[in-house]
Amino acid sequence: MKTATKRQTVLWSVVALTGVFAVGLGVTLAQAQPPEAKAPPKKLTGAELYAINCNRCHPERYPTEFTASQWKTIMLEMRIRANIPAKQANEILKYLQEDAGGN
Amino acid sequence: MFTMKKPTRILSTAAACYILGLALPQTAAAVSDDDFNALKSTVEKMSQQMQDFQKTHQSDQQQIQDLQQKLGETQSLATNAVEKADAVALAQANPPRSALHNFTMVGDAEVQYGQAKGQFGTFSLADFAPIFLFRANDNILFEAGFDITLQNGQATGTTAQDNSYTHDSGSSTSVSMSFAQLDYLINDYATSVSGYMLLPLGTYSERGAGWLNKIPDSPLPVDFLPGAGVGTQLRGGVPVGESGQSISYAAYVVNGPSSTDGTANATTFDGDGNTVPNLDLGGNVGIQNSGNNANLNSQPSFGGRLGWFFPLKPHTDVELGVSGQSGHWSGSYLWSALVFDAAIHITPNFEIKGEYINTWQETSDLGSIQPNGWYVQTSYKLAGLDLDAPIVNDLELVERYDYANNALGSTSDRFTTGVIYYITNTLLLEGDYEWYKNRGLNAAGLPVSQFIVQLSYGF
Numbered sequence: 001m002k003t004a005t006k007r008q009t010v011l012w013s014v015v016a017l018t019g020v021f022a023v024g025l026g027v028t029l030a031q032a033q034p035p036e037a038k039a040p041p042k043k044l045t046g047a048e049l050y051a052i053n054c055n056r057c058h059p060e061r062y063p064t065e066f067t068a069s070q071w072k073t074i075m076l077e078m079r080i081r082a083n084i085p086a087k088q089a090n091e092i093l094k095y096l097q098e099d100a101g102g103n
Numbered sequence: 104m105f106t107m108k109k110p111t112r113i114l115s116t117a118a119a120c121y122i123l124g125l126a127l128p129q130t131a132a133a134v135s136d137d138d139f140n141a142l143k144s145t146v147e148k149m150s151q152q153m154q155d156f157q158k159t160h161q162s163d164q165q166q167i168q169d170l171q172q173k174l175g176e177t178q179s180l181a182t183n184a185v186e187k188a189d190a191v192a193l194a195q196a197n198p199p200r201s202a203l204h205n206f207t208m209v210g211d212a213e214v215q216y217g218q219a220k221g222q223f224g225t226f227s228l229a230d231f232a233p234i235f236l237f238r239a240n241d242n243i244l245f246e247a248g249f250d251i252t253l254q255n256g257q258a259t260g261t262t263a264q265d266n267s268y269t270h271d272s273g274s275s276t277s278v279s280m281s282f283a284q285l286d287y288l289i290n291d292y293a294t295s296v297s298g299y300m301l302l303p304l305g306t307y308s309e310r311g312a313g314w315l316n317k318i319p320d321s322p323l324p325v326d327f328l329p330g331a332g333v334g335t336q337l338r339g340g341v342p343v344g345e346s347g348q349s350i351s352y353a354a355y356v357v358n359g360p361s362s363t364d365g366t367a368n369a370t371t372f373d374g375d376g377n378t379v380p381n382l383d384l385g386g387n388v389g390i391q392n393s394g395n396n397a398n399l400n401s402q403p404s405f406g407g408r409l410g411w412f413f414p415l416k417p418h419t420d421v422e423l424g425v426s427g428q429s430g431h432w433s434g435s436y437l438w439s440a441l442v443f444d445a446a447i448h449i450t451p452n453f454e455i456k457g458e459y460i461n462t463w464q465e466t467s468d469l470g471s472i473q474p475n476g477w478y479v480q481t482s483y484k485l486a487g488l489d490l491d492a493p494i495v496n497d498l499e500l501v502e503r504y505d506y507a508n509n510a511l512g513s514t515s516d517r518f519t520t521g522v523i524y525y526i527t528n529t530l531l532l533e534g535d536y537e538w539y540k541n542r543g544l545n546a547a548g549l550p551v552s553q554f555i556v557q558l559s560y561g562f
Contacts, residue, residue, distance in 0.1 A: 083351030
């Protein structure tokens with residue numbers, strides 16, 4: 001009996017997870033743009049690196065939320081915590097400091 | 104002869120002088136009044152002109168003095184301007200710093216309302232978790248995180264009826280240190296971390312803060328892993344190409360887990376007499392009750408993580424990781440862990456991530472046991488539907504399934520479904536319902552299904 005209940009719970013969980021996964025993935029792929037002709041690789045901007053590295057763990061913060069000095073400290077921590085390569089972290093820091101908030 | 108001519112010449116000269124003498128006075132006396140007046144007028148004009156010239160000269164002198172004074176003032180202003188410009192340049196090069204210029208506080212705070220099945224609903228301050236960052240210079244950072252929570256106190260009094268009093272009373276505040284580590288950036292590819300460190304066993308321990316975790320509580324199997332440990336670590340990220348791809352690594356040595364009761368038995372008893380796992384994942388911090396510095400084990404534990412992050416474009420990426428730890432937990436008995444983690448993002452709106460955790464614990468009474476579990480969590484932001492509905496666009500659906508087997512006769516699986524409303528980018532209102540299924544010998548003591556609403560703020 002317990003085994004049957006467990007199977008039922010797992011089944012419903014898998015169905016629900018699959019449902020959200022399928023809907024989300026389906027909508028996302030449907031909205032995706034067709035692949036363009038392969039362009040030569042370009043150097044990523046600080047804004048692009050910010051979008052690449054930061055959003056995978058948390059909602060993006062606005063540059064104005066911290067001062068330039070605070071961003072320097074925070075990016076030092078994030079570089080270590082998220083293992084962001086140094087040059088990428090520096091580009092992200094420049095991007096954040098450009099529009100950093102005042103004191 | 105000669106004598107006769109000399110007087111003659113003398114006389115001739117005298118006569119000429121006489122005649123001239125008569126003639127000259129007659130010439131002087133010939134200047135008329137008109138001539139004199141004209142001459143006088145000329146002299147007066149010349150005198151007037153001379154006075155005018157003197158006045159002009161005096162005026163010119165005054166103008167020259169004024170100009171010289173103005174020139175001096177201008178030079179002074181120019182000098183001050185240069186000095187000010189130099190001061191500004193100096194100030195820009197060395198901006199004024201307050202005592203707290205490189206001190207920053209970040210973190211998160213949570214407030215919950217929860218109702219577990221069969222119990223009263225209640226509000227609770229779930230957590231206030233500040234992280235203090237101090238940047239000594241470009242290469243040195245000290246960071247420390249704390250968890251401050253409020254909970255009911257346990258009464259110690261007695262009642263007249265039965266001399267027992269078990270009702271909660273009063274409140275107590277608990278402050279626990281989540282981590283406190285000193286980071287030194289050796290170069291672009293290596294950072295030394297020392298102290299009480301968050302351990303990179305999987306990704307949850309380092310990315311599980313309240314406002315990062317989209318569900319109010321932690322996945323069940325992460326309880327099988329130590330979240331932090333005292334030791335030292337070398338870690339870093341190495342870029343691969345120019346697309347943002349990177350390989351990350353971490354290698355560490357820590358004191359490792361220990362035994363609650365000092366034996367290598369699989370279980371022990373808590374203060375209420377309940378059977379609980381004997382493995383102590385959170386202790387062994389280096390300083391014993393006696394004050395002596397000593398590891399509770401004969402050897403430290405070693406561990407690490409290797410990760411691969413592959414972004415296809417901003418907000419669309421894959422991350423895979425494998426991590427593990429091994430060392431003595433009691434005497435020569437080993438405790439080891441192996442964790443696989445994975446995360447996929449497709450656009451800013453869709454995420455799926457999960458971990459598989461397996462641990463091995465050698466015990467003196469049950470042999471080798473394997474507490475293990477896994478979880479998978481998926482979420483979708485409705486902003487991806489491109490609906491013209493502001494509130495809907497601020498919603499995110501989230502689901503999680505997690506499973507844990509403690510290898511001591513109990514298993515739990517849980518399904519959680521919820522929704523997040525992003526009031527701002529860092530202020531989240533989360534509502535979830537969790538269906539628990541607990542089985543085994545100690546199932547009665549495990550959590551039950553519950554409804555949770557949480558307000559979470561990241562700062």
